[in-house]
Amino acid sequence: MKLKAENISFKYPSAKNYLLKDVNLELDNKKVIGLIGDSGSGKSTLCKILSGYITKYEGSVTFDGQPLPKKGFKPVQLIYQHPEKVMNPKWKMKQVLEESWDVPDDVLEEFGIQKSWLTRFPQELSGGELQRFSVVRSLNPNTKFLIADEMTTMLDAITQVQILDSVLKVVKKRNMGFLLVSHDMPLVETICDEKIYFKDISGV
Amino acid sequence: MEKVLDVENVSISFIQYTKGLNQRDLKVISDLTLDISEGEILAVLGSSGSGKSLLAHAIFGILPENANLNGKIKYKGKELSQEDKEEIRGKDIVLVPQSVNFLDPLMKISDQAIGHTESDEERKAKKLKQREIFEHYNLGPEVDEMYPFQLSGGMARRVLVSTALLSDPKLVVADEPTPGLDEKTVQETLNHFKHMKEDGIGVLLITHDIHAALEVADRIGIFYSGYVIEIALKEDFSGDGENLLHPYTKALYKALPANGFELVKGHQPLHGEIPKGCPYYNRCEWRMDRCKEERPELLELGKKRVRCFKYEEGVEDET
Numbered sequence: 001m002k003l004k005a006e007n008i009s010f011k012y013p014s015a016k017n018y019l020l021k022d023v024n025l026e027l028d029n030k031k032v033i034g035l036i037g038d039s040g041s042g043k044s045t046l047c048k049i050l051s052g053y054i055t056k057y058e059g060s061v062t063f064d065g066q067p068l069p070k071k072g073f074k075p076v077q078l079i080y081q082h083p084e085k086v087m088n089p090k091w092k093m094k095q096v097l098e099e100s101w102d103v104p105d106d107v108l109e110e111f112g113i114q115k116s117w118l119t120r121f122p123q124e125l126s127g128g129e130l131q132r133f134s135v136v137r138s139l140n141p142n143t144k145f146l147i148a149d150e151m152t153t154m155l156d157a158i159t160q161v162q163i164l165d166s167v168l169k170v171v172k173k174r175n176m177g178f179l180l181v182s183h184d185m186p187l188v189e190t191i192c193d194e195k196i197y198f199k200d201i202s203g204v
Numbered sequence: 205m206e207k208v209l210d211v212e213n214v215s216i217s218f219i220q221y222t223k224g225l226n227q228r229d230l231k232v233i234s235d236l237t238l239d240i241s242e243g244e245i246l247a248v249l250g251s252s253g254s255g256k257s258l259l260a261h262a263i264f265g266i267l268p269e270n271a272n273l274n275g276k277i278k279y280k281g282k283e284l285s286q287e288d289k290e291e292i293r294g295k296d297i298v299l300v301p302q303s304v305n306f307l308d309p310l311m312k313i314s315d316q317a318i319g320h321t322e323s324d325e326e327r328k329a330k331k332l333k334q335r336e337i338f339e340h341y342n343l344g345p346e347v348d349e350m351y352p353f354q355l356s357g358g359m360a361r362r363v364l365v366s367t368a369l370l371s372d373p374k375l376v377v378a379d380e381p382t383p384g385l386d387e388k389t390v391q392e393t394l395n396h397f398k399h400m401k402e403d404g405i406g407v408l409l410i411t412h413d414i415h416a417a418l419e420v421a422d423r424i425g426i427f428y429s430g431y432v433i434e435i436a437l438k439e440d441f442s443g444d445g446e447n448l449l450h451p452y453t454k455a456l457y458k459a460l461p462a463n464g465f466e467l468v469k470g471h472q473p474l475h476g477e478i479p480k481g482c483p484y485y486n487r488c489e490w491r492m493d494r495c496k497e498e499r500p501e502l503l504e505l506g507k508k509r510v511r512c513f514k515y516e517e518g519v520e521d522e523t
Binding site for chain 1: 250456
């Protein structure tokens with residue numbers, strides 16, 4: 001199972017210069033890869049392209065030899081830094097989860113989600129608690145590849161270990177691909193099998 | 205060194221409507237105690253959403269209407285009333301806000317840095333001072349005429365810092381000054397605080413970023429479920445964390461990727477679900493029977509503070 005980006009170039013409509021130029025990247029589900037780069041360098045844009053959020057770009061992204069589906073569930077799921085920005089503020093957490101899949105109790109437990117949190121609204125939970133939901137929501141059985149874009153940057157060190165530990169267990173068990181995007185070198189050194197420096201691949 | 209700020213047993217709660225006309229009193233900060241001396245940087249470290257920004261709002265008297273503030277906030281030993289806060293804010297105590305969003309988008313930088321003036325002379329004097337400080341922070345004359353949207357992240361940070369310093373403050377409160385900045389700008393921002401310290405200014409740094417706190421702070425207050433549970437010296441965050449006192453602080457230190465990435469179970473109790481006794485009771489490896497029912501007070505141990513019964517007899521030598 002390979003997530004492959006070929007000759008990706010991208011610039012925002014209002015920008016003069018390309019943010020990404022001829023990026024080539026091949027990721028598989030055998031290793032945990034870390035992507036390291038400064039903020040504002042275009043890492044997040046690349047993540048959005050790899051997961052199918054941005055569709056207007058030059059080049060091609062394929063997963064398992066196929067282009068990313070335009071409709072329906074996306075096999076490549078992206079988790080952001082700010083979970084409060086990706087949840088409907090008028091839904092209770094139960095509904096937020098059910099939007100993706102029917103999460104079994106043992107998964108909730110593994111991620112330390114308390115039953116009492118399910119009846120709360122997003123703004124009634126802290127960043128760490130919300131990020132647990134965000135991760136669990138993305139672990140739909142149809143998910144084959146997970147991209148974590150500064151997923152734990154806003155969290156305290158203990159919550160960071162808890163969430164990453166649980167994610168890596170699931171990734172291993174389900175044979176999923178995992179890309180960790182971070183600027184935190186010690187973190188990447190700790191959990192990734194291989195690292196890629198963004199400046200080496202961005203082409204600008 | 206004279207103390208600039210004392211925060212004593214501050215609690216903040218909000219009145220919320222639950223269903224219909226039922227109200228509840230939601231406690232967000234239960235007991236916050238800390239002090240800052242001249243030329244000292246104290247960091248308050250808490251996770252996002254823990255309510256630590258409310259501390260800054262309480263000091264400046266800008267809490268919302270439905271908030272209830274209890275406890276004492278003292279400036280140079282004198283307790284501050286709401287009127288006092290309004291009088292000295294922006295003069296003796298200033299805020300470095302979180303982001304450029306706190307600037308007026310329709311006002312030129314120089315004009316908003318100077319603020320309201322009574323006369324032309326005052327304006328000219330302030331303008332000179334503003335230019336001088338801006339220059340010191342490497343902001344050229346062209347910046348005076350810019351609007352906020354024209355500033356880069358690093359420039360905006362320098363504008364916020366130098367604007368805060370215009371009134372020769374004795375205390376600077378910085379609310380999350382580092383997120384969303386690249387490594388270089390973070391370093392630059394932290395250096396600004398080091399310079400303030402050298403000038404004898406007290407700095408209260410409110411942050412979730414343990415690396416930033418360790419980089420500049422003299423002491424670090426750990427905020428847990430609405431309580432300050434420990435105030436540790438920066439030097440204590442070294443080795444195996446053996447000099448840290450509270451079990452949570454030790455766990456936090458050991459969970460850093462560079463210090464072992466150790467897993468600890470459990471989560472901070474939510475506002476409104478905090479147990480009767482010690483807020484850390486459910487996760488604590490040292491818990492005793494009394495911890496369940498009784499809430500430990502913040503003990504004073506020299507420059508350090510800890511909220512744990514284990515240290516009632518002082519700090520034992522653990523070797």
